[in-house]
Amino acid sequence: MKKRILGKTNIEVSYIGMGVLPIGPNQLCLTLEEGSEVVRYALEKGINFFDTAQYYKTYPYIAQALKGTNYEAVISSKSLAASYDEMNSAIEECRKSLNRDVIDIFLMHEIRTGDFEGRAAAWDALNDAKAKGLIKAIGVSTHNVDVTEDMAYCRECDVVFPLINYAGLGIRKGAAAGTPEEMLAAMHKCHKAGKGVYAMKVFGGGNLTVDYQNALEFVTCRDYIDSLMIGFGKKGEIDDAIAYVEGRMASDYNPDTSKKRLIIEQANCEGCGRCKAMCQSEAIFYNLNGLAEIDQSKCLTCGYCAPVCPSRSIIFY
Numbered sequence: 473m474k475k476r477i478l479g480k481t482n483i484e485v486s487y488i489g490m491g492v493l494p495i496g497p498n499q500l501c502l503t504l505e506e507g508s509e510v511v512r513y514a515l516e517k518g519i520n521f522f523d524t525a526q527y528y529k530t531y532p533y534i535a536q537a538l539k540g541t542n543y544e545a546v547i548s549s550k551s552l553a554a555s556y557d558e559m560n561s562a563i564e565e566c567r568k569s570l571n572r573d574v575i576d577i578f579l580m581h582e583i584r585t586g587d588f589e590g591r592a593a594a595w596d597a598l599n600d601a602k603a604k605g606l607i608k609a610i611g612v613s614t615h616n617v618d619v620t621e622d623m624a625y626c627r628e629c630d631v632v633f634p635l636i637n638y639a640g641l642g643i644r645k646g647a648a649a650g651t652p653e654e655m656l657a658a659m660h661k662c663h664k665a666g667k668g669v670y671a672m673k674v675f676g677g678g679n680l681t682v683d684y685q686n687a688l689e690f691v692t693c694r695d696y697i698d699s700l701m702i703g704f705g706k707k708g709e710i711d712d713a714i715a716y717v718e719g720r721m722a723s724d725y726n727p728d729t730s731k732k733r734l735i736i737e738q739a740n741c742e743g744c745g746r747c748k749a750m751c752q753s754e755a756i757f758y759n760l761n762g763l764a765e766i767d768q769s770k771c772l773t774c775g776y777c778a779p780v781c782p783s784r785s786i787i788f789y
């Protein structure tokens with residue numbers, strides 16, 4: 473697996489990274505043994521870069537996979553915290569749960585347009601933790617073009633983790649939809665400014681796996697993207713991604729998506745109702761929190777609801 477240095481950080485990561493979210497309680501809910509086995513498999517295949525988050529509750533899988541091994545994993549975690557104390561406690565939770573004195577990368581999780589000011593105290597906490605040597609690099613994860621572009625000018629920001637896919641699923645610019653071209657331009661700007669840039673949701677939350685090779689081609693041809701963070705829930709998915717980037721995939725191959733289903737990520741859903749309006753099968757309902765959920769017994773997995781979701785909450789796995 474080829475490796476890249478993330479911007480000016482001196483942190484060397486595999487070109488393919490593993491998003492750990494799918495194995496955890498918010499998605500596949502694998503047992504500790506099952507989930508850590510997937511992480512261990514990624515390590516064995518040369519993947520050293522792992523994306524997790526306080527919200528994902530996936531630290532135990534990573535800790536278990538690394539236990540008793542000599543693998544040197546680069547961990548990128550993040551928190552939705554807004555205050556200084558909340559961010560500090562998120563950093564501490566990560567350090568303790570992963571048995572690490574120093575976390576490689578810690579991000580402000582999902583910064584939206586105008587969010588940064590309201591979460592400035594959490595950013596201060598990240599800066600202070602970095603100054604104390606508790607974190608090596610800091611930055612943001614975002615679905616927004618304008619946030620990504622702003623990070624090119626942010627002196628303290630070391631790395632940026634933006635959403636990008638060829639269909640533009642989930643890309644936002646202010647309160648409106650953004651385009652893939654706009655996001656790519658912002659990512660390029662970050663790269664030129666010396667930031668490490670790694671890509672999120674290149675398959676649009678699984679909705680583009682039916683067009684697997686085109687989805688990957690769209691990002692792998694851009695040199696300014698240092699690494700692709702792909703959510704893996706099964707060993708075969710790891711094999712597929714590595715085969716593609718190593719040029720070993722038959723040109724007519726596409727992964728079997730027949731057993732996949734749609735879910736709505738509750739942390740990102742804004743309860744706007746656009747998906748519900750799109751669903752002819754009446755498979756989407758509001759839960760007690762006022763957020764959308766899918767009734768699997770009615771869902772035809774037609775996928776019509778996913779593209780209209782402004783927050784990329786509808787995922788297919």
Ligand code: SF4
Nearest residue numbers: 751771772774775777
């Ligand atoms: S995939 Fe189709 S049937 Fe299922 S919830 Fe979305 S629109 Fe409705």
Ligand code: SF4
Nearest residue numbers: 741742744745747781
């Ligand atoms: S379209 Fe997206 S944000 Fe809006 S209710 Fe549906 S899942 Fe939630």
